[in-house]
Amino acid sequence: MPFTVETMMRDLCRLPHRGAATMLEKSALDILSATLKDLQVEVTVESFQTPRTYVTTLYWLVFGIASGLLGFPWLGWGAVIWTWWWIGLTWLYFNWRFSPVTKLPPLSTAHNLIGRWREKERGYAGDREKPVLKVILMAHYDTAPISLIYRNNRIQSFHVSLIITLFLMLAAGLLMLAEQLGIDSTWLPWIRYGLVAFFVLQALLATLGYWLYGYSNGASDNATGVVAAIATAQRLRQLNLPGVEIDLVFTSAKEAGNIGSRVYLQKHVADWPPGRTVAVNFDTLGNGSPRLIKHTGTVEEIEYSNPLMDRAERLLEETPFRGVVQPARWHTAEFDSVWFVRKQIPVMTLTAMDARGRMPNIHRPDDQLLVTDLSSIPIAVDFAIQTLVRYYQAFELTAERI
Structure with a gap:
């Protein structure tokens, strides 16, 4: 035909x-x-x-950053370096440059x-x-x-939401660095835990549509x-x-x-x-x-x-x-x-x-x-x-x- x-x-x-x-x-x-x-x-x-899909890639990025933030009290500089590595991978991926995270399994x-x-x-x-x-x-x-994020009444806010998330990741890395350098504040650990919850929630919302509807x-x-x-x-x-x-x-x-x-x-x-x-x-x-x-x-x-x-x-x-x-x-x-x-x-x-x-x-x-x-x-x-x-x-x- x-x-x-x-x-x-x-x-x-x-x-x-x-x-x-x-x-x-x-x-x-x-x-x-x-x-x-x-x-x-x-x-x-x-x-x-x-x-x-981007689903597993997103999970790797959030896992990397969240694990560094949560492991900081025990790993110190190791957690700081680990977290900044994943922040860098995230920055590359969402600014449309090659990011090695796309080489991680499952492939x-x-x-x-x-x-x-x-x-x-x-x-x-x-x-x-x-x-x-x-x-x-x-x-x-x-x-x-x-994706639930791509609903017609929300799609135009996605760009702003993504930028906010990227800069919060940078803020998380800076907070860890401040703690490691000896800045004493009872609020810093709670901020770290709050950021972990935020990043995990964002990942779940971004991928829930896929798990529900394919x-x-x-x-x-x-x-x-x-x-x-x-x-x-x-x-x-x-x-x-x-x-x-x-x-x-x-x-x-x-x-x-x-x-x-x-x-x-x-x-x-x-x-x-x-x-x-x-x-x-x-x-x-x-x-x-x-x-x-x-x-x-x-x-x-x-x-x-x-x-x-x-x-x-x-x-x-x-x-x-x-x-x-x-x-x-x-x-x-x-x-x-x-x-x-x-x-x-x-x-x-x-x-x-x-x-x-x-x-x-x-x-x-x-x-x-x-x-x-x-x-x-x-x-x-x-x-x-x-x-x-x-x-x-x-x-x-x-x-x-x-």
């Missing part, structure tokens, strides 16, 4: 969920592989080790799927190098654990991104742009900490043509109007500023995208594209938000196909295509002048 947005959405959403490193991830992988092979795409599946095997259209050959007179542009079109296909179905987050990436690849291929190589990359374990995309980048970045590789990430294009992500991050702000974004931002001011696609911030979580930003590879992320800047229903039982609006998908595809074509034309113009 030919690929259509509606057909692929239906096929993916027939699965109860697509949790990373589960049997249903394998079912989703089979659906995607069959679709890409029908489109005559060279398909590769790459496995990697990962926590299944399972998840899979990235890569589909590649090989570049078309293009001849040049003399020894001039052909202009190769590698285009990476990304979307994660795993689904999120259900995974979301993931219609909006992120079956919509998957179909948008395939549709964009098809359109880009039909343009027959000489010298363009297209990678379709469907990552897993995004919901465990953007792990699949990091693994993919680390494995392949050395093979990409320097200065001639760009990426477009599609994530959660249901239930809202299209948004071009400009800023993310928790405490540390992450700005999407690169040559690809320059062309995308100019396109925001032109018909038919003026007032339709808008720049946006998202500080509730992070996107797979964060590793590309840190490697200074031109990348943009397209998503959808409602008028209040929310992504409705994500990480919730309501993230079902029946209540998912697909109208943003064709707009995001058109926007991605026009941005990429303009970026490609800049290379064409440079090549003609050589």
Whole structure:
């Protein structure tokens, strides 16, 4: 059956969920592989080790900090060093940098799927190098654990709550240091115990939804991104742009900490043509109007500023995208594209938000196909295509002048 947005959405959403490193991830992988092979795409599946969700990672972080705080009266400097180590791991993890905590057990095997259209050959007179542009079109296909924190009426406060928690962890470390250095106060131990109770309670609230309900179905987050990436690849291929190589990359374990995309980048970045590789990430294009992500991050702000974004931002001011696609911030979580930003590879992320800047229903039982609006998908595809074509034309113009 030919690929259509509606057909692929239906096929993916027939699965109860697509949790990373589960049997249903394998079912989703089979659906995607069959679709890409029908489109005559060279398909590769790459496995990697990962926590299944952020749940066990969060428990490790809270256990590490809480055990140090509780063990301080007996372990002294050992507890101080131990606690600061875990505070550092937590700071890295929630500011979207690699944290070794993601290597702790239990680990399972998840899979990235890569589909590649090989570049078309293009001849040049003399020894001039052909202009190769590698285009990476990304979307994660795993689904999120259900979370009580992501209720629509609370989601916008999550960023503030996370920052408060991170700074309370820093305060806990400083309190331990003060006690160890001899500051005498009958209140300091009680504050430590109170912080332990707070951190444990936060961890339980953040993960209770998963233990009660499991995974979301993931219609909006992120079956919509998957179909948008395939549709964009098809359109880009039909343009027959000489010298363009297209990678379709469907990552897993995004919901465990953007792990699949990091693994993919680390494995392949050395093979990409320097200065001639760009990426477009599609994530959660249901239930809202299209948004071009400009800023993310928790405490540390992450700005999407690169040559690809320059062309995308100019396109925001032109018909038919003026007032339709808008720049946006998202500080509730992070996107797979964060590793590309840190490697200074031109990348943009397209998503959808409602008028209040929310992504409705994500990480919730309501993230079902029946209540998912697909109208943003064709707009995001058109926007991605026009941005990429303009970026490609800049290379064409440079090549003609050589």
